[in-house]
Amino acid sequence: MAKPYNHAEVEKKWQKRWEEAGAFRAIDFDKKPKWYGLVEFPYPSGAGMHVGHIKAYSSIEVLARKRRMQGYNVLFPIGFDSFGLPAENYAIKTNTHPHIITEKNIEHFSQQLKDVGFSFDWSREFATSRPDYYKWTQWIFLKLFEHGLVFRSKTLVNYCPHCKVVLSNEDSQGGKCDICHSDVVQMPKDVWFLRITDYADKLLEGLNHVDYPDSIKQQEISWIGRSEGTFVKFQVADGQGSPIPDETLEIYTTRCDTLYGVTFMVVAPEHPILDKYRENIVNWDAVEAYRAESAKKTEFERTQLVKDKTGVRIDGLCAVNPITGKEIPIFISDYVMMGYGTGAIMAVPAHDQRDYDFAKKFGIEIVQVIRGGDISKEAYTGDGEMINSGFLNGLTNKKDSIEKMREYLTEKGIGHKGVQYRMKDWAFNRQRYWGEPIPLIHCPKCGTVAVPEDELPLRLPDVENFEPGQDGKSPLARIPSFVNCTCPKCGGPAKRETDTMPQWAGSSWYYLRFCDPHNDKAFADRKKLEYWMPVDHYNGGMEHVTRHLLYSRFWHHFLYDIGEVNTPEPYAKRTYQGMILGADGEKMSKSKGNVVDPEDIVRQYGADTLRTYVLFMGDYGSAAPWSEESLKGCKRFLDRVYGLTDLCTASEENPQLDVEVQKTIRKVSEDIESMKFNTAIAALMTLINSFSKTGSITRYDLTVFLKLLSPFAPHITEEMWEEMGENRDGKTFLTLSAWPEYDESKTKDAVVKIGVQVNGKVRGTIEIAPDCSREEALAAARKESNVARFLDGTTVVKEIYVPGKILNIVVKK
RNA sequence: GCAGGAAUGGCGGAAUCGGCAGACGCGACAGACUCAAAAUCUGUUUCAAGCAAUUGAGUGAGGGUUCAAGUCCCUUUUCCUGCACCA
Numbered sequence: 001m002a003k004p005y006n007h008a009e010v011e012k013k014w015q016k017r018w019e020e021a022g023a024f025r026a027i028d029f030d031k032k033p034k035w036y037g038l039v040e041f042p043y044p045s046g047a048g049m050h051v052g053h054i055k056a057y058s059s060i061e062v063l064a065r066k067r068r069m070q071g072y073n074v075l076f077p078i079g080f081d082s083f084g085l086p087a088e089n090y091a092i093k094t095n096t097h098p099h100i101i102t103e104k105n106i107e108h109f110s111q112q113l114k115d116v117g118f119s120f121d122w123s124r125e126f127a128t129s130r131p132d133y134y135k136w137t138q139w140i141f142l143k144l145f146e147h148g149l150v151f152r153s154k155t156l157v158n159y160c161p162h163c164k165v166v167l168s169n170e171d172s173q174g175g176k177c178d179i180c181h182s183d184v185v186q187m188p189k190d191v192w193f194l195r196i197t198d199y200a201d202k203l204l205e206g207l208n209h210v211d212y213p214d215s216i217k218q219q220e221i222s223w224i225g226r227s228e229g230t231f232v233k234f235q236v237a238d239g240q241g242s243p244i245p246d247e248t249l250e251i252y253t254t255r256c257d258t259l260y261g262v263t264f265m266v267v268a269p270e271h272p273i274l275d276k277y278r279e280n281i282v283n284w285d286a287v288e289a290y291r292a293e294s295a296k297k298t299e300f301e302r303t304q305l306v307k308d309k310t311g312v313r314i315d316g317l318c319a320v321n322p323i324t325g326k327e328i329p330i331f332i333s334d335y336v337m338m339g340y341g342t343g344a345i346m347a348v349p350a351h352d353q354r355d356y357d358f359a360k361k362f363g364i365e366i367v368q369v370i371r372g373g374d375i376s377k378e379a380y381t382g383d384g385e386m387i388n389s390g391f392l393n394g395l396t397n398k399k400d401s402i403e404k405m406r407e408y409l410t411e412k413g414i415g416h417k418g419v420q421y422r423m424k425d426w427a428f429n430r431q432r433y434w435g436e437p438i439p440l441i442h443c444p445k446c447g448t449v450a451v452p453e454d455e456l457p458l459r460l461p462d463v464e465n466f467e468p469g470q471d472g473k474s475p476l477a478r479i480p481s482f483v484n485c486t487c488p489k490c491g492g493p494a495k496r497e498t499d500t501m502p503q504w505a506g507s508s509w510y511y512l513r514f515c516d517p518h519n520d521k522a523f524a525d526r527k528k529l530e531y532w533m534p535v536d537h538y539n540g541g542m543e544h545v546t547r548h549l550l551y552s553r554f555w556h557h558f559l560y561d562i563g564e565v566n567t568p569e570p571y572a573k574r575t576y577q578g579m580i581l582g583a584d585g586e587k588m589s590k591s592k593g594n595v596v597d598p599e600d601i602v603r604q605y606g607a608d609t610l611r612t613y614v615l616f617m618g619d620y621g622s623a624a625p626w627s628e629e630s631l632k633g634c635k636r637f638l639d640r641v642y643g644l645t646d647l648c649t650a651s652e653e654n655p656q657l658d659v660e661v662q663k664t665i666r667k668v669s670e671d672i673e674s675m676k677f678n679t680a681i682a683a684l685m686t687l688i689n690s691f692s693k694t695g696s697i698t699r700y701d702l703t704v705f706l707k708l709l710s711p712f713a714p715h716i717t718e719e720m721w722e723e724m725g726e727n728r729d730g731k732t733f734l735t736l737s738a739w740p741e742y743d744e745s746k747t748k749d750a751v752v753k754i755g756v757q758v759n760g761k762v763r764g765t766i767e768i769a770p771d772c773s774r775e776e777a778l779a780a781a782r783k784e785s786n787v788a789r790f791l792d793g794t795t796v797v798k799e800i801y802v803p804g805k806i807l808n809i810v811v812k813k
Numbered sequence: 814g815c816a817g818g819a820a821u822g823g824c825g826g827a828a829u830c831g832g833c834a835g836a837c838g839c840g841a842c843a844g845a846c847u848c849a850a851a852a853u854c855u856g857u858u859u860c861a862a863g864c865a866a867u868u869g870a871g872u873g874a875g876g877g878u879u880c881a882a883g884u885c886c887c888u889u890u891u892c893c894u895g896c897a898c899c900a
Contacts, residue, residue, distance in 0.1 A: 173896090215894080218817055222896050229900080253900060266900090309898085335898040345900045353814095354898050422899060542894075616838070618825055623893090630825065633838050639853090679827070682837035689837090755833030760881050762833050786867080800880055806832040810880050 005642045007606030011715040015117055021731050024068075024119040026075035028516075028528055035072040036532050037064045038511055038571070040540035040548070041079045044105035044127075045086055049112040050588070051596045051626065055614040056577045059675060060539050061118050062615065065711035066672055068119075069739035075532055077514040078113065078120040080106050082129040084503040085163060085179050088434035091466045098434045098466065102129055112599060116607045117714055119735070124517045128506030133513065134436045135457030136523035137506050140555065142439055142450050143562060149195045150428070152448070156270065156338065157427050159187040164468040166191050168427040168502065170547045178547075186295070189472075192438065192499070193425040194554075200224050200421045202557045202568075203550065211573040213621075216545050223546040225422020230256040230406050232322065232346065232415040234265060236273070238280055239316040241327050249273060249319055249330070252341035252420055256409060257401035258348040259323045260389040261369035263359065265330045266311065266345050268338040269294045274314070282315040287332060294334035309335055309358040322414050323390070333358065341420055353379045426551070428502060433466045433475045435500030443487035443494040452488050460500075474498045507548050508555040511535050511570060523564075530566045538571040549574070575675060578622040580614065585625045596626050608713035609635045615677035615712060637685055638716055641709065644688070645723060650696040657694050659749055660687060661701055665742035668708045677712075684709055699724070704740045756781040757808040758790040770804045777801050781809065 018024065037060040042053055064076040082102045091098040106127055113120065126133050144150050158167040160177035166189055171178040196203075204224055207217045233248040249265060267273060269291045274281070281287055290312045311333030318327050335354055336345050349359035350368040356379035359366055366375060369389045373380025386392040386401050391408070395401040409415025429438060439451035439458045451458050461482045463475045476482055476498040487494035509523065515532040516524035540549070549571075556570040581587060582594025589595065601610045613634040618624035664687045671680035687705065691697050702724070706717040714735050721727055721734035752770045754777075755762045764784040768777055778799060781787050787809075794811035801807050 215817055219895055222816065225896080225899070227899070251900080255900085333898095335900095337899075340899050347900085352900070354900080357898095420899075422896080546895085616825095622819090622826095624825065627825070627839070630839050636853090637838085678825090679837080682827075685837055753833080757833080757881075760879095765833070798880060800832090802832060804832095806881075808832080808880055 005639065005716065005719075007608065007715070008603070010719045011115075011117060011602075011607050014715045014718045015114060017730065018119070018733065018735070019114075019122070021733070022123075023733055023736060024074075024076065024121050025123060026077070026121045027073055029531055030073040032071055032073040034075065034532060035064075035067045036075045036535045036537075037067070038077070038514075038535045038538045040538075040544065041081050041507070041510060042109060043084055043086070044080045044082055044102060044109045046090060046101070046105055048105075048108055049598050051580050051598050051601075051610075051614065052577075052588075054116060054598050054610060055580055055620075056539060056541065057113075057116075057118055058611055058615050059575065059577060059620060059677065060537060061611075062672060062677065062711040063537060065119055065714065065735060066669075066739060068736055069707065069710070071738070075124075075514065076120055077124045077517075078118070078122070079125050079510060079514070079517075080109065080127040080129075081503075081507050081510070082106065082127040083134075083435045083501075083506055085165075085432065085434070088432060088466055091434070097462070099129070102127070115602050116598065116611065119714070124514050126510075126513060126517050128510065129434070131457040131459055132518075132520065134506065136513070137436050137501065137509070138439045138451075138456050138458055139453065139523060140509055140559070141436075141501065141505070142453065142456075143564075144194060144558060145440070145450055147558070147562065149198065149558065150192060151195065151425075152190060152192050154188060154190040156186045157189045157191055158184045159189065160184050163432075164472065165430050165432055166427055169424050170426070170504075170550070171502070173546070191427050192429040192497075194428050196426045196551075196554050197421055197423060199554050199557050200226060200423060203553055206553065206557065206569045210569050210571065212571075213575065216542075216549075216574060216576065219542075219545045220550060223423060223550065225420075227254055227420050227422075229254040229418060229420060230402075230409065230415050231342070231418045232256060232259070232409060234322060234346065235320040236277075236330075237318050237320055237327065239282065239318070241318065243320065244277075249344050250342045251344045251346045252418065253346055255348070255351070255402065256415065257386065257389070257392055257395075257398070257405040258351055258369050259321070259346070259405060259409075260392070261348040261350050261367045262321050262324075262328065262346040263349060263365045263367055264328050264347045264362075265319050266333050266336045266347055266355075266358070267330060268336045268343040269332050269334055270338040271332070271343045273317075273344075274332065277317055280316040283312070286312050287314060290332060297334065309333060309354065309361055311335075311358065311362070313362065322409075322412070329364070331358070331362070339424060340422070349379065350375050351379055351381055353381065355379070426554075428505075429497075429499035430502050431468055431472055431474045431499055433460075433463060433468075433500065435502065436460075436505055437476065438497045438499055438501060440497040441485060441487060441494045442497065443490060443492060445492055446487055446489040446494075449487055449489050449494070455488075458496075474500060476500070504548055504551045508552045509559070511538075511552070512556075512559075512565065526564075526566075533565065534567045534569060535571045537573045537575070539575045539577060542576045545576075575621070577620055578618070578624060580617075581623055581625040583626050583628070588626075594626075601631070605631060605635045606638070606715070608638055608716050612638065612681060612712050616681045618678060620675050620677055637688070638713055640688055640692075641705075641713070642716060642720065644691060644697070644702055644705065645720060647691055647695070647697050648699060648702045648724075650698045650701075653698055653700065654694055656750075657690060657697070657701065658746060660690050661704055662742045662746040665704060665708065665740050666747060669739070669742070672711070681712060706734060707737060707740050710734055752804050754804065755806055756784060756787050757806065758787060759810055760808060763787045763790050766807070772803065774799075774801045777803075777807055778809075781807055 039057045039060050064074050067074050087098040087102050090101055158172040160167055162180045162182040163177060172184040175184055177184050229252055231250055231252055233250050235243050236247040236249050237243045311331045314330045317330055319330055321328050347355035349355040349366045351370055368375050369387060370384045371387050372382050372384035383398055386395045392401050406417060437458045437460055441449045443449050461479050463479060466475055483495050485494055485496050512524050516528040519525055557568060559565045560568045584594050586592055613631045616634055664683050667683040668680045706721055710717040718734045751767045753765050753767050756764045756766055764787040766780040766784055768780055794813055796811050798810040
């Protein structure tokens with residue numbers, strides 16, 4: 001009997017040996033085919049690693065280990081996304097520099113990752129908060145600036161009063177702050193934007209060339225929200241109906257063909273036309289009161305679909321329907337958003353439920369222009385024949401009528417085709433300390449000037465107090481030696497930008513840095529990028545699809561356009577993992593007390609058990625609750641694996657068992673590729689059950705088994721490999737040995753069991769050769785007593801035989 | 814409201830070019846070992862009826878196609894995810 005397996009000792013032993021041998025080092029320009037596997041590098045929080053990290057990393061870990069065994073030059077790197085609010089908030093609380101906290105957390109995280117035995121190439125590790133890294137984040141920012149993709153604008157932005165910080169749209173989804181989950185308010189602020197909307201079409205088109213699951217593609221598509229429509233100008237008139245020269249109100253619509261049905265217009269409360277014609281507006285007080293009221297509402301409240309529409313009619317201004325020539329009233333209402341389209345709409349109450357509700361409330365005329373429905377009850381939003389619409393009358397195809405109307409409007413110079421996006425430009429500055437300083441200078445003479453490249457990195461200065469200022473400015477604004485500088489253009493006195501970049505900046509290009517992490521001449525050497533890029537397989541969370549994934553694809557497309565990278569898309573393939581829930585089926589959280597600490601699991605059951613379990617617990621992409629009992633099942637499995645050495649006594653291959661071995665090689669190889677890790681592990685469990693039943697196995701059987709299991713449980717298998725007398729020099733690791741090949745001809749069973757049905761119901765089974773003839777199969781079936789019983793006294797109508805699958809005899813009485 | 818996905822034993826989940834539903838694991842039950850327990854090993858385990866051979870029912874619900882449906886088609890319910898007064 002072999003000595004008991006000591007996981008703590010064995011796991012440490014191999015982790016040390018692999019590290020000393022540099023077993024997982026990626027070699028630049030190696031002749032072997034390259035494979036770049038990537039996982040989302042962690043934010044090094046003080047809480048340490050979460051079991052979710054283990055699951056997220058295990059998929060690419062298994063693939064990386066398999067690829068090495070298949071002879072690939074594998075790049076499987078790790079680093080830290082270390083700028084961000086949690087470290088800063090902790091710094092404020094404890095009055096410790098975030099740099100110190102961050103480096104300490106990184107150390108802790110690194111140790112935890114190493115304890116699990118992930119085969120990262122640690123020589124490429126970096127952290128986004130270190131100057132040698134953020135120098136290049138700033139450099140890319142300057143390139144964006146240089147190419148006109150950075151602009152400053154005073155507009156309504158999302159602001160989190162709790163974090164005292166401006167947020168991008170992506171960071172305030174559902175009207176909640178991404179960091180603290182409190183309500184976000186809309187505030188007019190002067191902020192820096194990145195023109196991500198310039199890349200909207202490229203980001204959409206790029207999806208056609210990558211291997212992402214449809215769910216991810218769909219989510220990106222709906223986030224970008226491209227819509228094609230028409231811009232139409234309406235002549236504005238004064239209270240008496242006389243046109244105001246050169247004054248038009250432009251709207252955006254996807255249904256310009258309903259123009260004959262337009263009976264009023266609505267503008268957003270923030271629309272500039274209001275202030276411009278303040279003098280004309282008779283009921284200015286009412287307008288202003290309504291404006292104040294809607295400004296109080298949060299974005300969330302305003303975007304709640306409410307049946308009861310509110311608004312105020314603007315007295316003293318009206319518009320002219322360009323096709324009917326009729327005067328129509330203009331309203332303000334907060335169901336129209338300033339941030340989409342032009343902030344003004346043409347209202348077609350007969351065919352839009354919101355406009356319908358509004359018209360009913362304010363007693364406005366409703367003109368039906370599409371036949372169908374019952375507009376005395378509700379708006380008709382379906383398709384149908386155009387009516388009451390002049391030259392469009394009789395058209396039944398939506399596309400045709402839109403086309404025809406647009407042609408007319410274009411000809412008359414009052415309308416044109418246009419595209420709108422739901423996605424907005426990326427609000428890019430944060431009024432906080434722990435981030436990359438934005439390398440821009442405000443010069444009273446020259447305006448905004450870039451910090452010269454040779455002055456990068458623009459270092460984050462030390463401050464006494466990390467608290468954001470009451471004035472809404474970053475702590476950097478309180479350091480005169482940082483703020484005051486000379487303008488690089490004119491040499492005159494100037495002031496630095498004091499805001500920092502958002503959390504997502506550093507992660508928008510980190511996968512490029514892994515190709516060449518220590519380069520101080522460029523963000524990465526072009527040749528190395530050409531060798532390693534694109535990332536072959538990137539796994540990460542679904543929650544990053546409309547944030548990090550979108551942002552990094554944007555930066556990458558930009559870098560491609562300016563010739564800095566060799567591929568338009570950064571990630572050839574993207575997958576995601578399902579969440580690990582607490583044992584109670586709820587999301588793990590400290591307050592619920594259902595958090596599992598991976599460190600405890602490694603200590604108690606071993607890293608191999610933890611790794612195997614997170615992949616065995618269910619479908620990789622689905623959420624599944626944690627079960628300590630199930631985890632123990634995986635521990636039991638590995639203990640049985642360790643006992644296999646005792647079974648390794650056969651000198652000759654058992655032919656039946658060999659078929660199973662060959663099939664298992666195929667199954668595990670294929671399942672890993674399709675990320676069906678749970679069934680791959682199940683196949684190995686099935687095989688070990690067969691080993692136990694057979695009683696003895698050959699050295700070949702054991703070797704194959706260890707190799708197949710190695711990516712999941714690398715330590716125990718490596719130990720057993722050594723105990724088998726392999727790896728004599730201590731460097732010929734199992735984890736770098738050749739992946740087993742299967743012999744297709746040996747995967748065929750000599751006999752198969754197939755079900756025999758009578759009228760579609762299984763009445764017995766027969767054992768026959770898989771390629772056995774129809775006649776032989778039928779003969780065997782008739783001999784089966786239960787089948788014979790059901791055939792007795794009947795007439796056979798039809799016999800269906802699918803070799804290796806089923807035999808169905810259809811009879812009638 | 815729109816888009817995408819899901820629903821299978823006590824539980825996590827297998828099986829979708831239509832072909833023996835419930836692989837594998839957990840739990841439960843029984844047995845072996847033990848003074849005993851744990852661990853380990855062996856067996857049973859979808860439900861109902863039966864001593865048993867076996868029979869009937871069964872993949873959210875209702876229809877349909879087919880020799881054969883978890884899988885395909887139509888209708889429908891519930892849940893999850895994303896987007897949403899988007900003009």
